[in-house]
Amino acid sequence: MSSAVDITRAKQIKELEPLQDAWVSWSHARDSLQETIPLLSDEDPAMRALASEEYVSLTETLSEHVHSVFPKLLVPSSSTRHLSAMLEFKSGVGGSEASLFLADLLRVYVRHANANRWKTQVIASNETDGGGVKDAILEIKGEGSYDALRWESGVHRVQRVPATEASGRTHTSTVAIVVLPLTEETDNFSSGDDIFSMDDVKIEVMRARGAGGQHVNKTESAVRLTHVPTGITVSMQDERSQHQNKRRAFQVLRARLMDIKLTKEMEDRRATRRNLVRGADRSEKIRTYNYAQDRVTDHRLGLSLMNLTSLLEGDGLQDFIDALKRSHDEDLMEEIVEGL
Amino acid sequence: MFDHMARLLASLCTHLGREQAKQEFKWMKQALDKGLIYAPTDLSTMVQRRLRGEPLQYILGTTPFGPLDLLTRPPILIPRPETEDWALRLANGFFPSPTRPLSVLDLCTGSGCIPLLLCHLWPPGTTRAIGVDISPSAIQLAIDNAVRCNIATYDEVPRTLPQTNTFTPLLGDIRDSAFLGSLKPPFDIVTANPPYIPKREYVELPTSVKDFEDPVALIGDPPEAAQQDGLSFYHCIAQLLSIKGMLKESAFVALEVGQGQAESVESILREVAAFREIDIWRDPWEKKRVVVARC
Numbered sequence: 311m312s313s314a315v316d317i318t319r320a321k322q323i324k325e326l327e328p329l330q331d332a333w334v335s336w337s338h339a340r341d342s343l344q345e346t347i348p349l350l351s352d353e354d355p356a357m358r359a360l361a362s363e364e365y366v367s368l369t370e371t372l373s374e375h376v377h378s379v380f381p382k383l384l385v386p387s388s389s390t391r392h393l394s395a396m397l398e399f400k401s402g403v404g405g406s407e408a409s410l411f412l413a414d415l416l417r418v419y420v421r422h423a424n425a426n427r428w429k430t431q432v433i434a435s436n437e438t439d440g441g442g443v444k445d446a447i448l449e450i451k452g453e454g455s456y457d458a459l460r461w462e463s464g465v466h467r468v469q470r471v472p473a474t475e476a477s478g479r480t481h482t483s484t485v486a487i488v489v490l491p492l493t494e495e496t497d498n499f500s501s502g503d504d505i506f507s508m509d510d511v512k513i514e515v516m517r518a519r520g521a522g523g524q525h526v527n528k529t530e531s532a533v534r535l536t537h538v539p540t541g542i543t544v545s546m547q548d549e550r551s552q553h554q555n556k557r558r559a560f561q562v563l564r565a566r567l568m569d570i571k572l573t574k575e576m577e578d579r580r581a582t583r584r585n586l587v588r589g590a591d592r593s594e595k596i597r598t599y600n601y602a603q604d605r606v607t608d609h610r611l612g613l614s615l616m617n618l619t620s621l622l623e624g625d626g627l628q629d630f631i632d633a634l635k636r637s638h639d640e641d642l643m644e645e646i647v648e649g650l
Numbered sequence: 651m652f653d654h655m656a657r658l659l660a661s662l663c664t665h666l667g668r669e670q671a672k673q674e675f676k677w678m679k680q681a682l683d684k685g686l687i688y689a690p691t692d693l694s695t696m697v698q699r700r701l702r703g704e705p706l707q708y709i710l711g712t713t714p715f716g717p718l719d720l721l722t723r724p725p726i727l728i729p730r731p732e733t734e735d736w737a738l739r740l741a742n743g744f745f746p747s748p749t750r751p752l753s754v755l756d757l758c759t760g761s762g763c764i765p766l767l768l769c770h771l772w773p774p775g776t777t778r779a780i781g782v783d784i785s786p787s788a789i790q791l792a793i794d795n796a797v798r799c800n801i802a803t804y805d806e807v808p809r810t811l812p813q814t815n816t817f818t819p820l821l822g823d824i825r826d827s828a829f830l831g832s833l834k835p836p837f838d839i840v841t842a843n844p845p846y847i848p849k850r851e852y853v854e855l856p857t858s859v860k861d862f863e864d865p866v867a868l869i870g871d872p873p874e875a876a877q878q879d880g881l882s883f884y885h886c887i888a889q890l891l892s893i894k895g896m897l898k899e900s901a902f903v904a905l906e907v908g909q910g911q912a913e914s915v916e917s918i919l920r921e922v923a924a925f926r927e928i929d930i931w932r933d934p935w936e937k938k939r940v941v942v943a944r945c
Contacts, residue, residue, distance in 0.1 A: 437676075439656065515731075515934040521909040522937050523732045524847055524868050527705045527859050529674070530731065531714075550677055551714030552731050552934070553738070 329383055336375045343368045384646055385639045390572065393456035394428075394492040396565045397448040402465065404483020407472040409442025411599075412485045414622060415466060416446055419459075422627045428452030433558050434548045440474070447562065449492065456491045461610075461634040463489045464596030471601070480602060488592055490565035491572060505567045512536040515552065516545070535559045542566055597630075606630075611637060658697045665701055674706050681710050703857035715763045716741075718770055720795050722761065725864035726788045729763040732933040733843055733906060736940045737767045739931065740841070740904055746776035748813055753898075754779040755833065757824050757842035757887060760867060762792030764841050765817045769801045775813025780833060782820050785866060792819035825886050836898040840891065844883035846870040846908040851880070870908070880908055884915045888922035903943045904931075912938035919943050 346368060349361035397419060401408035416432070423430045428450050435446040450459065466485045471478050493505075516532035532547035533555040544566070546559040598607045599618060606621050607614040611633050620626035662671035678696045681687050688711055696709050707713040707722040714720075715729045716738050722728050746752040752772070756765045759781030769777050783789050796803045802816045822829040847868045852860065859868070870880030887905065891897060903925070907915045912930045919925055925943035933939035 437672075513934075519935045519937075521851075522933060522935050523730055523906065523908055523939060524727070524843075524845070525851070525855060525859065525908065527707065527728050527730065527863065528670075528856075529677075529706055547673065548676075549714070551716075553716050553734065554714060 325387060332375065332379050332383060336372070336379075339368050339371045339375070343372065381643055382639065385642050386646075388457050390460075390491055391457050392453050394449070394451045394453070395456040395459045396490040396492045396562065397450065397459065397462070398488040398490065399443070399446045399448070400486045400488075401442075401444050402484035402486050404468075404481060406438060406440050406442055406474065407468075407481050408483035408485055409438045409444050410440070410472065410474075411442075411466075411468045411483055412446065413441065413443045415485055415487070416443060416448060418622060418627060419448060419450070419462075422625070423450045423452070423455065425625060425628075426452065426455070426458070428455045433561075434546060449561075451492070456489070458631055458635070460489050460491075461631075461638070462487050462596075463592055464594050465592075466597050466599070467595055468599045469601065470599070484595075486592065488569075490562075490569045492561070492565050493568060505564055505571065506537060510538050511563070512538060513556065516547065531555050533559050535563050537563055537567065540567070540570070608633070610634070655693075658694060661701060662697055674700065677706070677710065681712075687711060703861060705858045705862055708862060716767050716771070718763075718767060718799055720761055720763055720766070721791060721798060723787070723791050724862055725867075726785070726791050727760045727843075727863055727867040729761055732935070732937070732939050733763065734767075735934050736904065736906065736931055737764045737841075738771075740839075741768055741771040744772070744839070744902075746772050748773070748775040751776045751778060752838040753834075753836070754839045754841065755835075755837040756781040757840070757890075758844045758867070758883070759783045759792055759819060760785075760788050760843070762795045762817065762819060764843065766792075766795055766799050766801055768839075769815040769817050770799055772815060774815055777815040779815070779817045780820060781817060782822050782824055782833075784821070784823050785864065786821055788864075788867075789819045789821045792817075824883075824890060830890065830893070835893075835896045836901070837896065838898050838901055840887075840897065840901065840903045841905075842883075842887055843906040844870070844887065846880045846883065846906070846911060848880035848908075849873075849878050851908075879914070880911060881914055881918065884911075884918045885922070888918050891919075892923040897945055899945065901945045905941050906939060907941055909937055912941055915941045 343365070346361050346364045349357055350365060352358050352361065399412050399416060401412045404411070420430045429452060431449045431451075433447050433449050436444040438444055464487065466487060467482060468484070469480055469482050472481050475481065512535070514534045514536070516530065516534060519526055519528075519530060529550055531550055531552040531554075532545065533552060534543060534545045536543045542563065544559045544562045546555040546562070549555050549558065596609055598609065599621075600607070601618060604618045605614050605616055606618055606626070608630050611630070613630070613633055615621060615626055615629060617626065659671060659675050662675055665671070666674060675697075678693060682691075682693060682696075699709050700706060705728055707728045708724050711722060712719050713722050713729055715734050720729060744752065754765055754768055754777060756762075756779065759765065760783060762781050765779035765781050769779055781792055783792065793803055796817050796819070802814050803818060804816065820832065822832070824830075845866065845868050847855070847870055849869060849871065852865070852869050855868075871878050871882040875882050884905065884907075891903060897903075903919070905915060905919075916928050916930065919928055919941060923943075925945060928941065928943045930938050931940040931942055
């Protein structure tokens, strides 16, 4: 019989696994080292040589544990580690070129998600006539997708000669990305849980319908939600089904409110512990894609990747995501040490 | 290729307006890409049909209705978002259980959208619905939709089968008293979206309604009726409801009405059948859309 208690316990055990693994491999290396030390002064030169090689390798393993494996275990497990992500894309300066770049970025994130076996769905997209996308919402479902992608929020800048530019001049355009936490979808999409109250949400259908009912058979499925206390509005019109659009709109609203809640929690924590983790300002330029120099630079990390194609067509994004996670973990560790 | 697409979209824009055209064009492409269109066709043909005024729902062959995706077939009335809204509201207002099941009668059932939604949303083994329509092609569509939604279409479920909800579409004329005998009353819930458009308004309707959907499902009065106010069916339904043994104790009735008809239908119900409470529900566009009554 698997009760809720069993499940909680199984989860705890699962989460303690890295600690157990680290301790086992540390103890193992330490024991081996102790066995190796006497052999360093063995009578047999061959044995001494072997022991000294072994000594070097084991010392490396142990210092790797001290410098990297153990500190990583200090990083508190993220409270948002189970959440999926919702990425909102908006083209900024640069007109149609920004929309074309947005379409490129959309593909980058879809491919990255697929490589991680996360499920993707474009739940809203506003396409331009020239093959670009003015704005879009991409849902990325899968445990850990929010934690991995959350630092992608910010302004992404591209410097390139647009396909549409005859004179060959380099343009600069931008796309803003906001990564929102996506909570598990419930059947009753309009129940607010602790994030919002249904009484605070105004639901409106778009456009007038004349007499409506049997008089009209035009599809008008657009829906707009307004969360009165925050003034947040969400419009959804991509589906033929009003029911579906409403469900989607509630999903986006919930994600935005959850984002506000998380941001506030982080700020409260930072206020009590002084400013250690740098705040993510969404209007901040975080990355530049420079085609002429075949370079992508992350401005927060000061890290440049000298192969733009690998990011646009391969798994280059993973390098940035890993580096951002490392940087975040280090900040967290500093915060802990500071608090000691 | 790109030019061809742009031209198709442009022609649709002149007809529907830019925003609507972009949406519908996208839905047509999606339906084709996903292989959701049953008849062999192409985008150009679909756009041509739309330009001639054919409803998008007939071209795509389906329409969403709450969580359901129902078949649409000319000339059977296409389920409207107004109906979807109140049917969902109705579904959310009841909590039937296998020990307290509900019997539902839907008059002028058309595609079967209302009883199918209830059968879909309520737990298995709690709902026995009957849908009546005068049109054989509507009854066929209702049966096909039940199959599509995995709802059993026979009334008597063999005891060997697990508990299930049933929807039985019946061909018949609700104005024919002989037919009423086959209905197996009493009912807990009676719903109807009867034809309610007055003749004078019918002639003014947009092409997509007037030239493609069945006038029998739209025009509210027979030509010989003295009153041409679109209310004939409500008189008939009220008569039917007032038959002894038709409704259970504290039965619930929901009748969709056209613009400006709610108060008239309310008084018809008040006069002909004795209801304790009568209320009017508005649709998402703030129109008085449904008259609901409880015994």
